[in-house]
Amino acid sequence: MSKLVFSSSPHLKAPKTTKSIMLDVSIALLPATIVGIIFFGFNALLVMAISVVSAIVAELLYKMLVNKASFKQFWNEFDYTTLVTGLLIGMNMPPLVDWYIPIIASFFAIIIVKMIFGGTGKNIVNPAIAGRIFVFISFGIVAAGGFVDPIVTASASGQGTFMSPIVAGSTPLGDILKNGLSATGATNMDMFLGLVPGTIGETSAVALIVGGIYLVARGVIDWKWPVIYIGVTGLFTVVLNGFNFAWFLPSILSGGLMLGAIFMATDYTTTPNTQLGNVVYFVALGLITATLRHNNGTEVVSFAILLMNLVVPLIDKYIVPKPFGYKKPAKKEGK
Amino acid sequence: MEKFVQKTFPHGVHFHDNKELSKEQAIEVMPLASDVFISVSQHIGAPSTPIVKAGDQVVKGQLIADAVGGLGSKVYASVCGEVVGIVKKVGAAGGMADHIHIKTSEQQDQVISLPALETKDKESVLNRIFEAGIVGMGGAGFPTNVKLKPAKPVDTLIINGAECEPYITCDYRLMLEKANEVIAGAKYLAMACGIEKVVFGIEANKMDCAQLFADLGADVVVLKKKYPQGAEKDLIVAVNGRRVPCGGLPMDVGVVVQNIATAYAAYEAVELDKPCYERLMTVSGRAINSTKNIIVANGTRYSDIIEYCGGLKDDVCKLISGGPMMGFAVVDTSISTTKTTGSLLALTAKETNLDKPTNCINCGRCAKACPMSLMPMYMDFYTLAGDYDTAVKYGVMNCFECGSCAYVCPARRQIVQSVRLCKKKLRERKK
Known part of the structure; x- marks a missing residue:
């Protein structure tokens, strides 16, 4: 009978583990990844591969050098979070980015943002977003370009080629934020399908939504949170533009909003722990995104998420649910 | 068929109940084992005082230990036989208690009823x-x-x-x-x-x-x-x-x-004027050869019950006294049943949880599951950090250890264990 195991209750476990959840997220990212490769070509595949491999290598190096872990230990503890981070970094890169930039982004994300704080679950901001912002600011990718038009050039609306009306290499969001709605030739349908310039993984709203539906169906994320974020951003953009509802669709379909709202803002570690806290978090995200976009004329989703990530501990400190059966203590008389 | 409106409480968890394993088994009476060990501490109050001694002949339904104090309870013999002695043994919940060892005799036709x-x-x-x-x-x-x-x-x-x-x-x-x-x-x-x-x-x-x-x-x-x-x-x-x-x-x-x-x-x-000396219990799990709902004499050892149910399968991993969510894992099959033993489960490794805890990923599933609307992730975190006062602020004293949080946790945090640790530390501090 020595083989009987002794342990504390409960003796049952839910089927989901950190590993299975992160695997689900990886699967949910596949549609956008594949669409990115189709639209932007072999280079997109290369960028994403470099990002993923360098993220995993960064974690391996850290664990071997700092934690003195063996490769076997690393492999047993490997929970796909690094895979997701690496993939997200790749998807956040312009298709023609220099090869060393995603490597720097991945190393920064994994080592500085994730591992130094204690690994999975201990990071205070989303590693992929921090990595993206680090290289965007350091290397000025936005200014320098690296954006190209999709190689699939037929417009979704079927009217002529897609490339002609817009300035090659500039994102539709940048155009409309700088010069108004009419500045871009991209139709809403183009943006929905992803036939516009942008980072590898952010352009195709439909592919991202398919991934999002998969995550909701698998019980990984709550549908309310991306919907609140995207909805508030769209509506507040409408408000900021004098209740012009023509702004609604372009503002939610363009830029990194879909990718950010479905995959990066919903990251467990950097969202509040309570339902009410999450409402506050995602509404604030939407308001900040719409406001900063309006005032700065550039894409700010990742900055908005980074900013709100830092507010999460504060939200969690002040929004604590009252226990079942809680009664407000009666005020004491006198004094 | 009447239509019933289903009512419930906030939060909680859903899972497959596995009741089909033993649901169809009609109640049967388990034959008496050769020896029974009846605990004098089957209830929450002070242990009862044995009123029999080694060598006494007892009859089924005879009072063998009397109640002590306001939360005391009486204990009755569940078999006819001879008292061998009073031994210290581990109970299902882990504590040591006196057990009255009775050797079952051949003759079982005598029963004493209450007036x-x-x-x-x-x-x-x-x-x-x-x-x-x-x-x-x-x-x-x-x-x-x-x-x-x-x-x-x-x-x-x-x-x-x-x-x-x-x-x-x-x-x-x-x-x-x-x-x-x-x-x-x-x-x-x-x-x-x-x-x-x-x-x-x-x-x-x-x-x-x-x-x-x-x-x-x-x-x-x-x-x-x-x-x-x-x-x-x-x-x-x-x-x-x-x-x-x-x-x-x-x-x-x-x-x-x-x-x-x-x-x-x-x-x-x-x-029926019958005192409480036997009860119905479920024997189930995928590692026991035949699942049963049986009436068991108080004090029957788990080993006897397992034998009656066809023995354990080779892939047995955990033996649980009580339910799988709140019951106790036992490694010693000489533990005997009490008035409160409702089930004995033999689980395979696949059914039970053997995973090592990993870092909390802050997913909030535990808070969503908690029927008391507490914050289990913080109760776990602050207890392990030694900050028991903050753990109490997040609800340790309101927790009744149902295990919903630890069940849903994808990182397999041992939250209930932390809560128990915190309560123990607080009790120690009071002393």
Whole structure:
């Protein structure tokens, strides 16, 4: 009978583990990844591969050098979070980015943002977003370009080629934020399908939504949170533009909003722990995104998420649910 | 078929209940084992004092240990035989207790009953429940006669037929096969408490029982199949919407809760004059050869029960006394049953949890599952950091260790273990 195991209750476990959840997220990212490769070509595949491999290598190096872990230990503890981070970094890169930039982004994300704080679950901001912002600011990718038009050039609306009306290499969001709605030739349908310039993984709203539906169906994320974020951003953009509802669709379909709202803002570690806290978090995200976009004329989703990530501990400190059966203590008389 | 509205409580977890393993097994009586070890500490109060000594001949139904103190309970012999001695043994919950070792004799035809009740009124029934040694048979072991004398006025008796723990089916079989007896027992419990209203709370995976009880004229509330539906506070809020305050008891909202098995024991004590010395329990799990719902004599060793049920399979991993969510893992099969042992489960590695805890990923699933609306992730974090006061702020003292948080945790944090540690540290500090 020595083989009987002794342990504390409960003796049952839910089927989901950190590993299975992160695997689900990886699967949910596949549609956008594949669409990115189709639209932007072999280079997109290369960028994403470099990002993923360098993220995993960064974690391996850290664990071997700092934690003195063996490769076997690393492999047993490997929970796909690094895979997701690496993939997200790749998807956040312009298709023609220099090869060393995603490597720097991945190393920064994994080592500085994730591992130094204690690994999975201990990071205070989303590693992929921090990595993206680090290289965007350091290397000025936005200014320098690296954006190209999709190689699939037929417009979704079927009217002529897609490339002609817009300035090659500039994102539709940048155009409309700088010069108004009419500045871009991209139709809403183009943006929905992803036939516009942008980072590898952010352009195709439909592919991202398919991934999002998969995550909701698998019980990984709550549908309310991306919907609140995207909805508030769209509506507040409408408000900021004098209740012009023509702004609604372009503002939610363009830029990194879909990718950010479905995959990066919903990251467990950097969202509040309570339902009410999450409402506050995602509404604030939407308001900040719409406001900063309006005032700065550039894409700010990742900055908005980074900013709100830092507010999460504060939200969690002040929004604590009252226990079942809680009664407000009666005020004491006198004094 | 009547239409039942399903009621429930906030939060909680859903899982497959695995009751199909033993649901269809009709109640059978397990033959007496060669030896029984009857604990003198089968209830929550002070251990009872043995009144027999080595060499004494005892008869089934004979008083062998007397109640001590206000929360005491009487213990009766479950077999005819000779007292071998009083030994110290580990109980199912892990603590050491005196056990009266009785060697079963060949002759088992003698039974002592309690004297027949002349009148059945509040006082006599209440006294009978104490005399019969009935304790809360759902697992807590709180003396029933004390619970039926609440310090505050009560108006409703809720009979807990939720049986929300997976695998366990003994209450189900009891409700199905002894419906009239359970209803009669519930009426006696209500009588002892001086109240009229008796409500049966039955979970929706036992619709046949709910229908049967409704047909027999009982007041039935069907509860949604969700864990921990059978926890007192969650049961009460589901049945009549009253919320027991933090740190309070059901009587604070005018309710007394009793278990199905307790109601049946009350029936036996009042109508059949039979003291509490045997009970129905479920033997189940995928690592036992035949699953059963059996009536077992108090003090029967687990090893004897396992043998009667065809033995353990080779892939057995955990043996659990009680339900898989709140029960105790046992590694010693010489532990014997008590009045509160409702089940013995043999689980395979696949069924149970052997995973090592990893970092919390802050997913918030535990807070979403917690039936008490606590923050389990912080209770775990601050306890392990040694900051017990902050852990209490996040609800350690309101936690009744149902295990929903640890069940849903994808990082397999041992949250319940942390809560127990924190409570223990706080008790030590008080001393």
